[in-house]
Structures are given as C-alpha cells and as structure tokens.
Amino acid sequence: SQKIEQNSEALNIQEGKTATLTCNYTNYSPAYLQWYRQDPGRGPVFLLLIRENEKEKRKERLKVTFDTTLKQSLFHITASQPADSATYLCALGSNTGFQKLVFGTGTRLLVSP
Amino acid sequence: NAGVMQNPRHLVRRRGQEARLRCSPVKGHSHVYWYRQLPEEGLKFMVYLQKENIIDESGMPKERFSAEFPKEGPSILRIQQVVRGDSAAYFCASSPTWGQGNQETQYFGPGTRLLVL
Numbered sequence: 001s002q003k004i005e006q007n008s009e010a011l012n013i014q015e016g017k018t019a020t021l022t023c024n025y026t027n028y029s030p031a032y033l034q035w036y037r038q039d040p041g042r043g044p045v046f047l048l049l050i051r052e053n054e055k056e057k058r059k060e061r062l063k064v065t066f067d068t069t070l071k072q073s074l075f076h077i078t079a080s081q082p083a084d085s086a087t088y089l090c091a092l093g094s095n096t097g098f099q100k101l102v103f104g105t106g107t108r109l110l111v112s113p
Numbered sequence: 114n115a116g117v118m119q120n121p122r123h124l125v126r127r128r129g130q131e132a133r134l135r136c137s138p139v140k141g142h143s144h145v146y147w148y149r150q151l152p153e154e155g156l157k158f159m160v161y162l163q164k165e166n167i168i169d170e171s172g173m174p175k176e177r178f179s180a181e182f183p184k185e186g187p188s189i190l191r192i193q194q195v196v197r198g199d200s201a202a203y204f205c206a207s208s209p210t211w212g213q214g215n216q217e218t219q220y221f222g223p224g225t226r227l228l229v230l
Contacts, residue, residue, distance in 0.1 A: 004155075032217055043117070043204050043221035044156070089155070093217055099208060100146065100169060101219060105155040 002028045006090060006104040013080055014112050021075040021107045023090035028102070031095035033066055033073050038087045038106065047088075048075075080111045115140060117222035119205050125228045126195050134190040134225045138207030145188045146206045146219060147180060156204065162188060195229045202226050 005024045013019050023033070032051045036044035050057045050066045050073070057064045063076040077084050087108045091101040118137040126132050138145050143164050148156040161169040162182035173180065177195075182188040192199055203226075206219035 034217070036221075041223075043206075043223050046218050046220065049217055091156075099144065099216055099219070100158040100161050100172070101156075102158065103148075103156040105153075 002026070002092075002102055004028075004090065004092060004102060004104040006088075006107045008105060008107070010108040010110055012110045012112065015081060017080055019077040019080045019084070019109055019111070021088050021090075021109065023073040023075065023104055025071050025092060028071075028092055029068075029094075030092035032093050033064075034091045034093065034101065035062075035064060035073075035075050036089040036091060036103075038089055044089055077109075080109075082111045082113050085109055085111050117205055117207050117220050119203075119222035119225050121225060122223060123226050123228070125230065127230050128196055129194050132192040132195050132199070132227055132229075134192075134203050134205075134227070136188040136190070136205030136207075136222060138188070138205070139209075139220050141210065142207035142220070143210040144208040144216070145182050146208075147188075147190050148204045148206065150202045150204060150224075152201075159190075192227075195227075197229045200227055200229045 003026045034049045035047045038044045048064045061078045065074045087106040089106040091103045145162045147159040158172040160180045177193045179191045202224045204224045206221045
C-alpha cells in the first residue's frame with residue numbers, strides 16, 4: 001500500500017539556522033508533491049508544489065527538492081525564525097484526474113530564539 | 114476574498130446522534146474535498162465532489178457517512194449515528210474550476226472538531 005514517511009520526532013533548531021525536513025514515499029508514483037504548513041487548531045496552508053519533472057523549487061526562504069529515483073523530497077527553510085515553528089506536511093498527488101492528496105503525518109518544527 | 118469557511122468549528126454529539134458539517138468553498142471554486150484527521154495521524158482523504166456530483170468517495174466509510182455539494186449552498190458532510198471513533202477534526206478544502214487556476218493546489222478551511230461523548 002502507499003506509504004508516506006515524515007520524521008515523527010520534532011525537529012528543534014536555533015533561529016537563523018536552516019531547517020531541513022524529509023518526506024519519503026513508497027508504492028506511489030506521484031505526478032506532483034506539495035508541502036503544507038499546519039498550526040495547532042488550524043487547517044493546512046499551502047506552501048509549495050513541485051512536479052515530477054522538476055528537481056527544485058524556491059519561494060522566498062523556502063526550497064523544495066524532489067528526487068523521484070530516491071522517492072524523496074526535502075524541504076528547507078533558510079534563516080529560520082521562531083514564527084516558522086509549526087507542523088509541516090508533505091502531500092502527494094497523481095494525475096489521474098482526481099485531485100485527492102495523500103498526506104504524510106507531518107513533522108513538527110520548533111525554532112528557538 | 115473569503116477563504117474556505119467551515120461551521121461549526123466545534124461540535125459535540127452523543128453516541129447515536131447525527132453530525133452535520135458544512136463547508137463553503139472559496140468563491141468561484143467548484144471542487145470540494147473532505148479530509149479527516151485523527152489525533153497523531155495524518156490527514157486522510159474522504160471524498161471529492163463537484164457541484165451536484167460525487168467524483169471520488171473511495172475514502173468514505175461505507176456506512177453512516179454521506180456527502181453532498183448542491184447546486185446552491187455549502188457542501189455538507191453528514192455522519193449518522195455517530196460513535197466515539199468518529200471524534201476527529203474534519204477539514205474541507207477547495208480548488209479552482211478547471212481552466213481558472215492551479216487545480217492541484219487545495220485551500221483548506223479551519224476544520225470542524227467533532228467530539229462524540
């Protein structure tokens with residue numbers, strides 16, 4: 001069955017450092033991968049989308065890589081800030097015409113001042 | 114620009130009662146998705162609807178759960194005869210109509226937290 005793995009342990013880093021979160025998947029050939037941010041008690045907020053034919057995508061302090069051979073995506077936040085503290089979810093989508101997303105369980109990021 | 118709206122934000126029901134969760138998509142969006150998030154678990158897809166049509170309900174439990182997205186009004190997720198295991202956060206998301214934006218991006222509402230006593 002499809003499986004998406006994100007590090008279940010919280011990632012603690014100091015302000016100013018680069019945070020790197022990992023998303024691995026098996027038994028799936030996604031057409032695209034998305035990263036979302038979720039704060040406690042709130043719904044996920046879309047951050048970035050990367051397609052299967054793209055290696056890297058950037059948006060301000062965010063960078064996503066997508067390696068379909070390794071079946072892995074890395075999500076980087078450079079110059080991290082305490083306001084970046086949240087749970088980050090990766091989600092895979094197919095191009096079957098049905099746009100349902102398959103989500104990982106998320107990784108909690110804590111940025112200390 | 115109003116985002117996805119869900120109500121109620123919190124809903125308490127006793128076992129055996131019915132729960133109705135409402136979702137108004139982003140204005141102009143015609144695709145609606147429902148997801149369920151259990152504590153310490155990821156979001157699980159339930160159903161994908163377009164106006165007046167259920168497109169994919171592969172994640173919906175076979176019994177007690179139903180969803181609709183009428184021509185007018187919000188999308189409704191209905192849970193009949195709730196049980197304690199239905200306690201979860203239910204999120205609705207919407208995406209743009211074909212040809213009017215990036216259909217892959219889903220915009221989520223704040224969720225409805227259902228507690229079954």
